[in-house]
Amino acid sequence: MTARSETGERALVAKRVETGEADTTEIAELTSAAGYEVVETVTQTRTEDPAYGFGEGKVEAIAAAAAGGDTAVVVVDNELGPYQTFNIGNKLPEGVRVVDRFRLILEIFGQRARARKAQLQVELAELRYELPRAEAKASLAKRDERPGFMGLGEYDESRERDIKARISRIREELDRIEQTDQQRREQRRESGFELVALAGYTNAGKSTLLRRLAAELDVDENVDRHPDLDTTAESEDRMFTTLGTTTRRADLGPRDALVTDTVGFISDLPHWLVESFKSTLDSVYLADLVLLIVDASEPLPEMREKLVTCHDTLYERNEAPIVTVLNKADRVEDARLGEKREALSALAPNPVVVSARTGEKVDHLRERIHRELPDFERERLVLPMTENTMSVISWIHDNAHVRDVEYGEQVTIEFEARPDVVARSRSKATDLVAGASA
Ligand SMILES: Nc1nc2c(ncn2[C@@H]2O[C@H](COP(=O)(O)OP(=O)(O)OP(=O)(O)O)[C@@H](O)[C@H]2O)c(=O)[nH]1
Ligand SMILES: [Mg+2]
Known part of the structure; x- marks a missing residue:
């Protein structure tokens, strides 16, 4: 994974784990997906320090490292409480920001959201991230009678009210959009279309597979068009390329199916963040069939972890049958693929193996979709x-x-x-x- 720098800004990535070794692969990928260039990585194994998350000495080391290069942002993979963010920020050189995992994901979403629905969902998630922090500031200022600590007391209270009011306005607008979406789904079913949704971890190859399965035509008004979805453009090897939903008519022989591609899943997302994207995920939850796309070229433990994350996200609300699709078969030897299939059979029974990139076995997938949908x-x-x-x-x-x-x-x-x-x-x-x- 090459570091990409779109903002041109440099980032230091930091991660703390309770035990074992901290793996910073994913947070580094997310950081470059947000447009930063990762210049340094700092890890620590210890229990959470209430004031800083990391140990204070480690924060000082981070600050020293950030002072050396022209670091613009310190990305912390752990969730930081408001006080921890504030305290770390105080130790860092002037002008260096602190961003935790969720704030970073919100930054990526903010950059990519184009359609109204996606924008509203991102704003909702941002406000839900901010609300407990505003509440904490307001109550702290009151309790300590120290207006001015971390902000101004009265300002924080009215800020808290503003956030709540904005949240309920956004919810109302999203409700209206959801109703329209629901009507559209019903109309489509009435017109004889079956609704198939692509789900899966980010970067699994959903958008690439959509292009394989579907005719050129976009039929969704809700399109969050990214260069990724132009047939001429290559998909990018980075996370969260797709944020909105794109629906295309698929060529399944006698069937008229509409296939919807949407936002990818990721691990460790707090409930409020997933909930904020509910209207987008409805295209998955309320489909007639879900294709769960997995990147089969990854090591087995990662495939397993990502499958579990996907099942967790689907679990609560999904009603449709799920077919697991092991993608990127072109990058795995047949024998190895067989072993992986076997090892994952409890999580992914009877999967379909394809390569969205080469088109290999995509016809099998078409047949399978046809078989899984209600009989003609x-x-x-x-x-x-x-x-x-x-x-x-x-x-x-x-x-x-x-x-x-x-x-x-x-x-x-x-x-x-x-x-x-x-x-x-x-x-x-x-x-x-x-x-x-x-
Ligand atoms: N070798 C190989 N690469 C693939 C295959 N399918 C997708 N890719 C690559 O994997 C990367 C991610 O593909 P996307 O289709 O954008 O993945 P996605 O699931 O839509 O990702 P998000 O939109 O971020 O959720 C791109 O670089 C693709 O070219 C495949 O079958 N084989
Ligand atoms: Mg995509």
Whole structure:
């Protein structure tokens, strides 16, 4: 992973673990995804210090390291309480910011959110991050009668009220957007579409797979278009390339399915952050089928951890069946892939193996999707010729897979469709017959 510098700013990454060795791979990736260049990494193994998180000496070492280079920001992988943030900030050289894991993720989201819904969700998450901090400041200023400590007491109280008011306004607007989304989902189902959602850890290859599965056409009004989603552009090897939702019509033979790509999951996200993205995640929770995409080129323990994270995120609300897709098969030897499959069989039973990049086995995935969705029924209807016949035929064309139509004195139409579509076609046919004999 190369460090990328879009802001041109340099970052020092710090992480504390209770036991063992701190792994900074992911936080370093997140830091470069936010546009910083990671110039230094500091780790510590110890229990949490209430004042600093790290030990005070370690914070001084961080401060010294930050003073050396032109470090703009210290990224701490641990969640920092308001006082800890304040205390660390006090030790750092003038102008160096402290950012914890969640603040960093919010920065990335803030940079990438384009659609109104995504922007609102990011703002909601930011406010929910800030609220306990504003509350802490306000109550501390009151209790200690030390207005001015960490801010101004009265200012903090009104800030707290403002945050709460803004949160409820955003929630209302998101509720309205959710209702519209829900109506759209229902309309799509009524028009005979099956809704398939792509879920998975960030960088697993969801957007790449969407391009493989789906026709060119975007059908979502809610598009959060990133260069990543142009068919000409390559996906980027970094986290959170996609934030909004993009829906495209997939080519599944007789089926009309809409596949939705959306924000990736990540571990250790607090509940409020996941909740803030509820309207985006609804496209996953309320789908007819979920494809859970896993990067099979990663070491087994990471695959396992990420699968668990994905299941945790899906667990509470998902109702649709889940098919696990082991992606990036082009980067793994067959024998190794078999071992991984076996080792993960409890978490990912009967997975489909594909390479979204080369297109290998994507046809198998199409067949599997077709099989997992509710069965199609075959029907043959004989319709009398009336002035309404053509509109019924065109309705059937729109909602079913028509195999044959013969026009004579009557029209014979043969098709396959979901059971509810077949039932509605029959009742439309009955109406025609009744109309013709009236
Ligand atoms: N070798 C290989 N690389 C792949 C494959 N699928 C995706 N990639 C690469 O993996 C990286 C991430 O792919 P994306 O499709 O952007 O991943 P994503 O799941 O949409 O990521 P987020 O939008 O961040 O959640 C890109 O560099 C892709 O080119 C694959 O089958 N094989
Ligand atoms: Mg993506």
